Amino acid sequence: MARYHRRSLILFLVLALFALTIISPSQGFLGTEKKIKSEVFFSPKLVMNPGSVSNSFLSDIDFPRGHIGLKSFDAEVVDEAGDPVPLHETYLHHWLLRPYYARIGSKFLQQEMFRNDGFQRQDPESNPDSGSDTIPVRNGGLCTNSLLYFFGSGSETRNTSTYLPDPYAIEVDNPEERPDGYEFKWLLNVHAIDTRGVEDRTGCIECLCDLYNVTIDEYGRAIGPGYKGGLYCCYDKTQCRVKSGFDNGEKTRNLYLKYTVRWVDWDNKVLPAKVYVLDVTDSWKKPEGSIGDSQEHHCHVEYEVKQCKTNGDGCIDVKKNSFMMPFNGYIIYGVGHQHLGGIGAALYRENGEGICTSMPKYGNGVEPGNEAGYIVGMSTCYPTDPVEVSYGETLNVEFNYSSAVGHTGVMGLFYIVVAQQLPKPESFLPNLFQVPPRSLSFLAVLAVTVVVALVVLIAAMIYRRQNREDGYQSLST
Ligand SMILES: *[C@@H]1O[C@H](CO)[C@@H](O)[C@H](O)[C@H]1NC(C)=O
Ligand SMILES: *[C@@H]1O[C@H](CO)[C@@H](O)[C@H](O)[C@H]1NC(C)=O
Ligand SMILES: *[C@@H]1O[C@H](CO)[C@@H](O)[C@H](O)[C@H]1NC(C)=O
Numbered sequence: 001m002a003r004y005h006r007r008s009l010i011l012f013l014v015l016a017l018f019a020l021t022i023i024s025p026s027q028g029f030l031g032t033e034k035k036i037k038s039e040v041f042f043s044p045k046l047v048m049n050p051g052s053v054s055n056s057f058l059s060d061i062d063f064p065r066g067h068i069g070l071k072s073f074d075a076e077v078v079d080e081a082g083d084p085v086p087l088h089e090t091y092l093h094h095w096l097l098r099p100y101y102a103r104i105g106s107k108f109l110q111q112e113m114f115r116n117d118g119f120q121r122q123d124p125e126s127n128p129d130s131g132s133d134t135i136p137v138r139n140g141g142l143c144t145n146s147l148l149y150f151f152g153s154g155s156e157t158r159n160t161s162t163y164l165p166d167p168y169a170i171e172v173d174n175p176e177e178r179p180d181g182y183e184f185k186w187l188l189n190v191h192a193i194d195t196r197g198v199e200d201r202t203g204c205i206e207c208l209c210d211l212y213n214v215t216i217d218e219y220g221r222a223i224g225p226g227y228k229g230g231l232y233c234c235y236d237k238t239q240c241r242v243k244s245g246f247d248n249g250e251k252t253r254n255l256y257l258k259y260t261v262r263w264v265d266w267d268n269k270v271l272p273a274k275v276y277v278l279d280v281t282d283s284w285k286k287p288e289g290s291i292g293d294s295q296e297h298h299c300h301v302e303y304e305v306k307q308c309k310t311n312g313d314g315c316i317d318v319k320k321n322s323f324m325m326p327f328n329g330y331i332i333y334g335v336g337h338q339h340l341g342g343i344g345a346a347l348y349r350e351n352g353e354g355i356c357t358s359m360p361k362y363g364n365g366v367e368p369g370n371e372a373g374y375i376v377g378m379s380t381c382y383p384t385d386p387v388e389v390s391y392g393e394t395l396n397v398e399f400n401y402s403s404a405v406g407h408t409g410v411m412g413l414f415y416i417v418v419a420q421q422l423p424k425p426e427s428f429l430p431n432l433f434q435v436p437p438r439s440l441s442f443l444a445v446l447a448v449t450v451v452v453a454l455v456v457l458i459a460a461m462i463y464r465r466q467n468r469e470d471g472y473q474s475l476s477t
Pocket of ligand 3: 316318343344345346357398399400
C-alpha cells in the first residue's frame, strides 16, 4: 500500500509543479536575464615604476560591438601574470569609460584628442572643432565639459557592484543615431599611482604637489600657491618622491586594467537607462526664471578638506549641493564616489526624503580587495520601488569627510542610472502569454480549469487505489 501511495504522490507533485510553472512565470522567463553575455578584456599595458604616475587615455579599446545594452563594467589592476595588484602597491586613482564616434579611416593622434576627457585640467590650446574626426558620446549629464563617462570608479572598484537590474541596460551604438561615415568606439582613461617605496603613501595618493615637486601643470601653466594637492600635480609621467635608498632598478613592471563587460543584444524587451553624474563641486546656480535654460554645469571635480581646528567628534566636513534634474524618469541604481577620508554620501529630495545613501567600505587586510586603510568598496542602491523624478525637480547631494586630518584632491560624485520608463505589466509575462489582456484572462481561466481537473482526477485515482488495497487487505484477514 505504501508503495502505491508514494508513486501516486510523486506523480501528483510532478503534475502540480508543472501546472504551477505554467501559471506563474518564474524569473527565468523575465526580462533580459537569460541573454546576458560576458567577456573579459585587458587594456594595453601601463608601465609603472616606484612613485610613477600613469594617466592614460586608451582609445579604441577592445569591447563588444554592435547595438547592445550594457549591464555592468567591472575593472581591476592586474600584473603580467593576470594576478590582482593591491592598492598599496598600485593605487588606482580612477578609471573612466566612455564611448565616441570616430570617422571611418581617420588617422589622428588619439591620445591627444582626449586630453580633456578625464578629470584633469582643461588644455587651453585645445580647439573643440579640431575634433571633427571624433564626436564624443556623452552620458545624460549633468556636467557640461567633463565627467561624460558611462562607467567610472576608483580604488573602490573591486567591491562595488555596477550591475544594472533587469530589464534595464545602457543602450549603446543605436545604428539610427550613428552619424554616416562614423563608427562607434570606446575610450578608457586609467589613472594609477605606483606607491612602492614612496616616502609618504597617503601624500602620493592625495597628489600633494610638494611630493611630486610640481609647480606647473601639464600644460606649463603655474599652479597657484593656494593649491596644495590634487590632479594638477599628479598628471601622466609625474613622479612621487621615493625613499632614498629604495632600489629603483629592477622594479619596472607592466600592469593592465582587466575589465569584465556584461551586456545583452538590444531588443524591445530591454528598457533603456541613462547615466547622470552629480558633482558636489559643480558651480551651477539655480536660474531665476524658467528652468529650461542654464544647463551650463561647471564641475570642478575635486576639492580640499581642511583639518578641523576643534579636534574631536565634530571633525566632519559636510559638503552639499543641489541641482535641478533635466529629465523625467526613475532612478534604478545609485552609488557615490569618495576618496580616502570619506565617511558617507547621500542623495535626497528637497523635502529631505532619502533616495540613496552610499557608504565607503574600508579594507582591513593586505590582500587585493581588502587593503587596510583604503576605500575598497562603496555601497550601492537598488531601489525596490522605482524612485520617480520629474523634470525640474531639485535633488540634493551630501558628502561627508573626516577632517581629523586634512585631505587634498577629494571628490564627491554621485552616479545615478535613470530609466525613462518602467516595464509595462504584460512585459513581465513569458512570450507564450504575450497576448492581449482579454485573451490572457481566458488563458488563465483555462489553465486553472485544467489544473483543477487534473487534481480531481488524481485524487480520484488515489482514492480508488487505496480502496482496492483496503479491500484486498480485508479479504486476506
Ligand atoms: C564585497 O565583499 C564582500 C565580502 O568579501 C562580498 O561578499 C561581496 O560580494 C563583495 N561585493 C562586490 C560587489 O564585489
Ligand atoms: C624639483 O624641481 C626643481 C625644478 O624643476 C629641480 O631643480 C629640483 O632638482 C627638483 N627636486 C627634486 C627633489 O627632484
Ligand atoms: C553627514 O554628517 C552629518 C553631520 O554629522 C550627518 O547628519 C549626516 O547624516 C551625514 N551624512 C551622511 C551621508 O553620512
